[in-house]
Amino acid sequence: MPKVVLVLPKSGYRNEDFVAAAQRLGLEVIAASDVCHQLADIWDESPVALRFRDAEAAAEELARGVAERKPVAVVGVDDLTALVAALAAEKLGLPHNPPEAVAAARSKAQSRQKLREAHLSVPRFEIVPRELEGSDLSALLARAPYPCVVKPLLLSGSRGVIRANNPEELRAALDRVAPPAAAEARLAPAVPRPGPAGTTPRGAFQGRAAPTPA
Numbered sequence: 001m002p003k004v005v006l007v008l009p010k011s012g013y014r015n016e017d018f019v020a021a022a023q024r025l026g027l028e029v030i031a032a033s034d035v036c037h038q039l040a041d042i043w044d045e046s047p048v049a050l051r052f053r054d055a056e057a058a059a060e061e062l063a064r065g066v067a068e069r070k071p072v073a074v075v076g077v078d079d080l081t082a083l084v085a086a087l088a089a090e091k092l093g094l095p096h097n098p099p100e101a102v103a104a105a106r107s108k109a110q111s112r113q114k115l116r117e118a119h120l121s122v123p124r125f126e127i128v129p130r131e132l133e134g135s136d137l138s139a140l141l142a143r144a145p146y147p148c149v150v151k152p153l154l155l156s157g158s159r160g161v162i163r164a165n166n167p168e169e170l171r172a173a174l175d176r177v178a179p180p181a182a183a184e185a186r187l188a189p190a191v192p193r194p195g196p197a198g199t200t201p202r203g204a205f206q207g208r209a210a211p212t213p214a
Contacts, residue, residue: 003028005066005074005088007081009052010035018077030071032062032084052080059087067092079106108153128174137174141167150177 004027008015022029032048048065050058062074062084073094076085082102089096104110115122128140144164150173152160160177164170 001026001028003030003069003071005030005032005048005062005071005085007050007062007074007076007085007088008033009078009080012077014077018075030066030069032066050084052084055083055087058084059091062088063091082106108151137171141170144170146170150174152177 004022006015006018006022006029008018008031010033019029019031030048032050034050034052048062050062052058066074066088071092071094074085074089074092074096076082082097083099083106086096086099086102090099104114109127112122112125124145126140132140144167146167147163147165148170150160150162150164150170162173162177164173
């Protein structure tokens with residue numbers, strides 16, 4: 001029976017659906033997850049335990065853990081696991097999406113930059129460092145097109161998305177989504193419709209979202 005590795009997040013609500021689909025296709029599932037090893041006994045078979053936040057290390061560990069079982073594919077089931085799956089499949093010599101493409105698809109900032117570099121239409125956007133304050137923040141509030149939208153870089157499902165209709169609302173949105181003291185804040189801008197290219201992104205991708213026209 002062909003074997004397939006499913007990289008499943010411990011909090012994934014669709015995990016059972018992916019497992020069931022694989023079984024209907026006559027595949028043996030090798031589960032890999034970031035589930036705590038102390039809770040692994042709740043699974044029918046202990047999964048390959050991984051730390052998804054370090055994608056390269058997780059992929060290396062996964063490849064070593066399943067190589068002898070000779071899977072025919074490694075499949076991630078969401079944006080968190082897709083990069084681990086692509087890297088692991090590459091290490092195992094299996095068909096896969098290019099890891100750099102997967103990484104770009106997971107990041108709103110990278111994907112929009114790459115689309116713009118390819119001369120494709122993208123919404124106007126700007127990436128603002130998390131630590132932006134003082135006169136630089138005031139300048140951003142003054143030049144932003146209103147209404148605009150603040151959106152996190154890596155979250156999905158509309159989490160953290162806030163519309164701002166004026167400078168006061170934009171300041172409040174930036175502070176709410178990525179307060180200056182939030183060391184792990186990762187934000188990017190988004191708009192619901194295409195527009196002309198805007199200002200050039202500044203600083204690291206870690207930071208507060210910049211405004212874009214709503």
